[in-house]
Amino acid sequence: MHHNDQPVGTALSPERIAEIDEVIDRITRWAEDRKDVVGLLLVGSCARNAARPDSDIDLVLLTTDESRYLAEGWARELGLGELIRTQSWGPITERRHSTASGLEVEFGIGSPTWAKTDPVDPGTHRVVTEGARSLHDPAGVLAGLLAAC
Template structure:
């Protein structure tokens, strides 16, 4: 399953420029992820997924990979995406890497293994993230579709 070509429908409280920037970053990350065999899932979560982003909102994306160390120990991929690292924080099964674009838009990439999307049973924290708003961006094996179904 892949993200369709429709842009995220962001609320009118955002300027057209900010909405276009958010959609551009989401599209850039999605296209980049599709070219990497180790990325097995990309999930937009939070306010952007709920179509409730405000001018001060960040972009929250869960990136599931079979090679976590590649994204936790190396930064060339983030530079390729035009992102500058601001901090890293571990949340158990997920490691948050917070980035900033040149304009100051914050992008939170939560990096974890496919086990984060396990459905038997769904982890409490995972369920909370998904039920707060989630939109599949890249899901070649269908694990995120299964997770969303299990959380609905």
């Protein structure tokens, strides 16, 4: 389900909807070509089809090689724009980028253990239940998490 399925009156322009969808599709295709990426999860307002004009794209990237994504090259390869913030949130490291249009793309980068289900971490549970859509899940790690939540 794409963002054109939003309720009427959200004031998200067709151009912004197209941009959000294009960025999500580009990142999903990129993730599918990476053997170390074991999960890509869209979370937040975009996953709920409730994005507003000031919304960002929130993604959780689960990888067996976290250090690779704490460097810059991969984000440039994706055309994500300028890195505007890096912050650690325990098991996840946030990397927030701003594209040329001002659209912000936030990656929460972590290991596959972020998605453990026995038990589900309270923070992970909150992120998932507030809106989550699996974009890339070759081993079913995210399917198990979504089912547990």
